[in-house]
Amino acid sequence: xxxxxxxxxSAPPATGSDVGRTVAELDLSRVWLVDPFAGREGAADLVVxxxxxxxxxxxxxxxxxxxxxxxxxxxxxxIDLHVHLRExxxxxxxxxxxxxxxxxxxxxxxxCAMPNTDPALDDPGVLARVRAAAATSGSPVxxxxxGAVTMGRDGDRLAALGELADAGVVGFSDDGAPVGSATILxxxxxxxxxxxxxxxDHAEDSTATEGAEANDGxxxxxxxxxxxxxxxxxxxxxxxxxxxxxxVRDVPAARLHxxxxxxxxxxxxxxxxxxxxxxxxxxxxxxxLGLTDEWxxxxxxxxxxxxxxxxxxxxIESAPYSTTVRVNPPxxxxxxxxxxxxxxxxxxxxxLATDHAPHTEVDKAVEFGLxxxxxxxxxxxxxxLLAAVDAGRLSLGRAIAALTxxxxxxxxxxxxxxxxxxxxxxxDLVVFDRSDRWTPTAExxxxxxxxxxxxxxxxxxxxLLTVADGRVAYEAPEGDSAQA
Amino acid sequence: xNPAAPDVAREPTATEAAPAIPAVDAAPEPQSIPWxxxxxxxxxVLTADDLDxxxxxxxxxxxxxxxxxxxxxxxxxxxxxxxxxxASTRTRVSFEVAAKNLSADVVNIAASTSSVTKGESLVDTxxxxxxxxxxxxxxxxxxxxxxxxxxxVFGGSVLNGGDGWHAHPTQALLDLYTMRQxxxxxxxxxxxxxxxxxxxxxxxxxxxxxSLTAAGADVWLCGPSTLLRGFEAWAARxxxxxxxxxxxxxxxxxxxxxxxxxxxxxxxxxxxxGLLPSLREYAARFGLTRQRLAAAKPDxxxxxxxxxxxxxxxxxxxxxxxxxxxxxxxxxGVAVRxxxxxxxxxVAEGRGTVDGR
Numbered sequence: 001x002x003x004x005x006x007x008x009x010s011a012p013p014a015t016g017s018d019v020g021r022t023v024a025e026l027d028l029s030r031v032w033l034v035d036p037f038a039g040r041e042g043a044a045d046l047v048v049x050x051x052x053x054x055x056x057x058x059x060x061x062x063x064x065x066x067x068x069x070x071x072x073x074x075x076x077x078x079i080d081l082h083v084h085l086r087e088x089x090x091x092x093x094x095x096x097x098x099x100x101x102x103x104x105x106x107x108x109x110x111x112c113a114m115p116n117t118d119p120a121l122d123d124p125g126v127l128a129r130v131r132a133a134a135a136t137s138g139s140p141v142x143x144x145x146x147g148a149v150t151m152g153r154d155g156d157r158l159a160a161l162g163e164l165a166d167a168g169v170v171g172f173s174d175d176g177a178p179v180g181s182a183t184i185l186x187x188x189x190x191x192x193x194x195x196x197x198x199x200x201d202h203a204e205d206s207t208a209t210e211g212a213e214a215n216d217g218x219x220x221x222x223x224x225x226x227x228x229x230x231x232x233x234x235x236x237x238x239x240x241x242x243x244x245x246x247x248v249r250d251v252p253a254a255r256l257h258x259x260x261x262x263x264x265x266x267x268x269x270x271x272x273x274x275x276x277x278x279x280x281x282x283x284x285x286x287x288x289l290g291l292t293d294e295w296x297x298x299x300x301x302x303x304x305x306x307x308x309x310x311x312x313x314x315x316i317e318s319a320p321y322s323t324t325v326r327v328n329p330p331x332x333x334x335x336x337x338x339x340x341x342x343x344x345x346x347x348x349x350x351x352l353a354t355d356h357a358p359h360t361e362v363d364k365a366v367e368f369g370l371x372x373x374x375x376x377x378x379x380x381x382x383x384x385l386l387a388a389v390d391a392g393r394l395s396l397g398r399a400i401a402a403l404t405x406x407x408x409x410x411x412x413x414x415x416x417x418x419x420x421x422x423x424x425x426x427x428d429l430v431v432f433d434r435s436d437r438w439t440p441t442a443e444x445x446x447x448x449x450x451x452x453x454x455x456x457x458x459x460x461x462x463x464l465l466t467v468a469d470g471r472v473a474y475e476a477p478e479g480d481s482a483q484a
Numbered sequence: 485x486n487p488a489a490p491d492v493a494r495e496p497t498a499t500e501a502a503p504a505i506p507a508v509d510a511a512p513e514p515q516s517i518p519w520x521x522x523x524x525x526x527x528x529v530l531t532a533d534d535l536d537x538x539x540x541x542x543x544x545x546x547x548x549x550x551x552x553x554x555x556x557x558x559x560x561x562x563x564x565x566x567x568x569x570x571a572s573t574r575t576r577v578s579f580e581v582a583a584k585n586l587s588a589d590v591v592n593i594a595a596s597t598s599s600v601t602k603g604e605s606l607v608d609t610x611x612x613x614x615x616x617x618x619x620x621x622x623x624x625x626x627x628x629x630x631x632x633x634x635x636x637v638f639g640g641s642v643l644n645g646g647d648g649w650h651a652h653p654t655q656a657l658l659d660l661y662t663m664r665q666x667x668x669x670x671x672x673x674x675x676x677x678x679x680x681x682x683x684x685x686x687x688x689x690x691x692x693x694x695s696l697t698a699a700g701a702d703v704w705l706c707g708p709s710t711l712l713r714g715f716e717a718w719a720a721r722x723x724x725x726x727x728x729x730x731x732x733x734x735x736x737x738x739x740x741x742x743x744x745x746x747x748x749x750x751x752x753x754x755x756x757x758g759l760l761p762s763l764r765e766y767a768a769r770f771g772l773t774r775q776r777l778a779a780a781k782p783d784x785x786x787x788x789x790x791x792x793x794x795x796x797x798x799x800x801x802x803x804x805x806x807x808x809x810x811x812x813x814x815x816x817g818v819a820v821r822x823x824x825x826x827x828x829x830x831v832a833e834g835r836g837t838v839d840g841r
Contacts (some may be wrong), residue, residue, distance in 0.1 A: 213628075216714065217714070217717070218714070218717055218718055218721065220714065221713075221714035221715060221717065221718050222528075222690070222718060223628060223629065223650055224628040224629075224647075224648050224649030224650030224651070224687060224690055225628055225629075225649075225650075227713065227714060309721055309725050311528060311723070311724050311725065312721060312722075312724055312725020312726070313725065319632045319635070319636065320629060320632060321628070321629030321632050321633070362605075365605070365607055365633075366605060366606065366607070366633070367606055367625070367627040367629065367630045367633055368627065368628065368629045368630075368633075369627035369628060369629070369630075369648065370627060
């Protein structure tokens with residue numbers, strides 16, 4: 001191919017009804033390939049035949065001329081360690097099928113669903129039901145499941161961790177709530193350690209957050225919202241790590257994963273614990289690195305542009321108290337958001353996880369203080385990370401690693417696919433156009449949960465194609481671009 | 485937060501912004517500063533000029549109130565619906581009297597008697613009252629920010645009668661009016677105004693911070709540290725990042741040479757979460773007594789938004805002393821609410837939506 005020719009994505013024309021179809025022929029020519037598993041990014045050609053990666057050819061010299069990371073990018077399929085799919089129990093907000101479709105639209109080919117369904121995923125029967133829903137959906141996106149730590153997530157009685165491990169869960173979590181009891185946490189870490197599975201803790205000292213509505217700080221003070229202190233997360237992380245120190249003496253295979261960390265203090269503790277060799281990992285969310293509590297006041301600027309006092313510099317452009325930015329943990333002050341981004345950049349945070357939390361309008365179109373916590377975020381994660389890259393706060397390679405190899409390492413061998421673009425293996429990849437923008441709207445997002453602060457706000461990085469397990473998971477319709 | 489920009493289709497002319505009140509010879513003078521706000525949800529968006537306009541309009545309403553028949557036809561045929569989700573007597577009655585003095589049709593809805601108890605959402609309730617003819621909505625709610633949700637769905641004007649801990653704009657404006665009326669020189673500029681008590685849970689305190697700092701007062705917040713949580717950081721930055729104020733738990737520092745002392749109500753439930761050991765301890769340390777008041781200027785004004793816990797945050801003899809302006813606050817409250825209803829009605833006419841033109 002001639003130098004300076006545009007990237008091409010060549011595949012037989014397809015329609016939305018082709019989801020699930022095996023990708024017979026796909027030629028990705030002169031694209032920017034980012035493969036964190038291989039530790040490499042650059043110009044490449046990639047050929048898929050019969051659903052399998054046939055050839056990955058890195059281009060160099062004149063062949064690579066004109067191929068740059070600002071155009072069409074190909075990466076291994078993204079992995080989300082933290083989504084809520086709401087089935088069973090709250091199918092108005094999301095189903096397994098709609099959640100997997102949303103994931104594919106966001107470029108994800110593997111998602112790990114939290115067990116706070118109704119009933120909770122605390123026994124293998126519920127697990128079988130969710131897996132059946134995934135199979136029925138026809139989506140090739142891989143659905144992995146966490147089991148509950150305690151029965152019915154009641155915090156008191158250990159769930160059937162061994163049976164759930166045998167049934168194939170990838171870890172245990174009472175997410176939505178912390179494992180409140182230090183004794184239960186210790187026992188769960190030890191017991192799950194026998195299977196080499198992590199306890200995924202939502203670290204929060206609930207005694208410090210009763211009735212809390214917004215990050216404890218200037219915005220909460222001015223808006224008259226009940227403060228949600230950073231200390232509630234930091235002290236819970238300190239407790240969890242102290243327990244882990246004890247546990248690994250008895251059970252070296254025990255592992256702790258801290259999800260959606262949102263504070264500088266908690267991330268510092270993890271940084272030190274990792275340096276000391278503790279088996280701890282953590283993830284951060286797009287909204288905690290990209291947004292701040294200023295959004296509650298009606299500001300609409302990225303965290304790296306925020307001052308923390310939107311009344312002081314005229315940043316308020318929307319009505320305050322939007323429930324789309326009510327989330328647990330809450331959006332924090334700019335210095336915390338900066339610490340979250342730094343942690344992702346320096347590897348303290350192993351992965352980006354969306355905490356995709358779809359809700360119905362009934363649960364969100366209410367007074368701020370009565371609204372459900374959560375952001376529907378699996379479709380906008382890439383756009384938020386690319387905004388951080390564009391702002392010079394994160395490298396493209398690190399952003400993609402946080403969506404691929406980072407979470408893959410935490411899953412170990414429990415994802416069948418998390419291997420990168422290996423010749424001969426089933427294709428598991430995402431193709432997106434970094435130069436193209438798209439606008440999330442209630443119509444364009446696939447999730448049933450329309451509770452996104454990014455509705456109506458264009459994001460970079462339109463996903464063109466998501467291939468999971470050699471099959472089409474998502475393919476952009478023609479003319480789906482925000483750019484004229 | 486910024487209702488000015490998108491809500492006004494065009495700049496109203498002076499005559500539209502200040503429609504004469506028929507039969508009132510002292511109608512508000514034609515305004516050089518038009519009222520730009522469709523709703524009054526918080527004080528933070530009101531400029532010094534806005535405050536001035538409210539004060540001048542309130543002057544005219546005070547004159548109406550002093551007449552033998554305190555009634556003008558300014559809002560005749562308009563439906564003012566008063567929707568209160570929280571128990572209140574004085575504020576609700578004050579709004580009702582204000583609207584009736586302007587000849588509005590008043591509909592009163594109290595949460596306990598409405599369909600709220602059947603689980604109807606706020607959005608549904610707002611749509612329903614609008615369908616029943618509400619053109620202006622006065623709303624009180626226990627959740628901070630609720631009036632913003634109402635304003636999003638309501639076609640007319642929303643006037644916040646108090647939301648959670650957040651804002652109580654009419655109280656702050658009547659406080660400012662009372663101070664300007666009673667202070668020598670008719671201005672709060674440079675005057676030391678002390679807000680004493682449970683600042684954390686107080687929408688009155690928050691709204692007064694905005695209005696008093698905008699008007700140039702030297703604002704001091706005083707109370708137990710647990711009830712000032714978060715305000716030190718705000719004070720250090722200042723309202724709108726420039727209008728600094730003071731925060732202290734030393735009542736002696738706060739009251740020294742004060743021009744105005746406003747005590748806030750202490751609620752019994754504050755003891756439950758460990759914010760205060762006891763009301764007795766609070767009264768002993770922060771209660772506004774005659775001895776404490778002696779540290780303030782000799783003619784310092786004593787104010788209270790009510791209802792009072794006499795003997796707790798304020799001593800009974802202080803509440804009825806010659807320095808007390810508590811009953812003036814109540815009277816001025818009616819005038820301020822008349823002024824705001826009048827100004828909002830002017831905006832509605834200017835937009836040509838409420839009366840169908």
